[in-house]
Amino acid sequence: MTDVLPSQAKEIEWVRLCQKQDRKGQYAVYQHYAGRMMAVCRRYLGQSPDAEDALQEGFMKVFTKIDQFTEGKSFEGWIRRIMVNESLMKIRKNGSIYLKDIDETWDVGQPADALMHLTTQEIEMLIADMPDGYRTIFNLYAIEGYSHPEISQMLHISEGTSKSQLSRARALLQTKMKNVAV
Structure with a gap:
């Protein structure tokens, strides 16, 4: 039998509760990850209300698509991927990203010390x-x-x-x- 760390056991329990649509389990997941996931959303969307929207919409996806999570994988990583995708969808929807299609690459060194x-x-x-x-x-x-x-x-x-x-x-x-x- 493999050893399960206490944090992994907690995550496994949260996933099972969320799969049962248990509000307390969902709240525990939100409370535990919301701060870190808001930081992810803000990295892409800044301090805008869009970051908060992406966070809320991301957690709605976490809870509605919890059956797609593969046990044994990183739960936080799975949530993070959802938040990144939600942030990118906001960026695309708002048309706030402009990328010029260029095939050249600049060689940049390291920023010294x-x-x-x-x-x-x-x-x-x-x-x-x-x-x-x-x-x-x-x-x-x-x-x-x-x-x-x-x-x-x-x-x-x-x-x-x-x-x-x-x-x-x-x-x-x-x-x-x-x-x-x-």
Whole structure:
């Protein structure tokens, strides 16, 4: 028999309760994950009401599609994917992302030791300050860990555009970090 950690046991119980449409189980899931998932939504949508809408609509999907969750996988990861998809749907619906289809890629080095002098909050603010297209692809690739083929499918763009936007986002972030660190 495999050992189950207490947090995994709690998640398994929450999933089972949610599958039974148990309101207390749903509330426990919401209370436990809402803060982290709001941070995910805000990474894509900023401090807008759209981020709150994406969070609420995402949790509605979590509860209505709970039977699609595969036990043994990361429950938080499954919820996070739903929140990312909801955020991207909001971006597409609002037409607030503009990505130019470009096949060139810029070679950008590492931002030296600028990171050593910045707090996490400062870095998050710099990312949030990027144009929507750069921020979206940067978040999908660098934060969420999606590949360029996955990003191109999610956003209906070419892989070259994804790579180019990421490269430009990194260059912009590197410049901003140098300016803040000075």
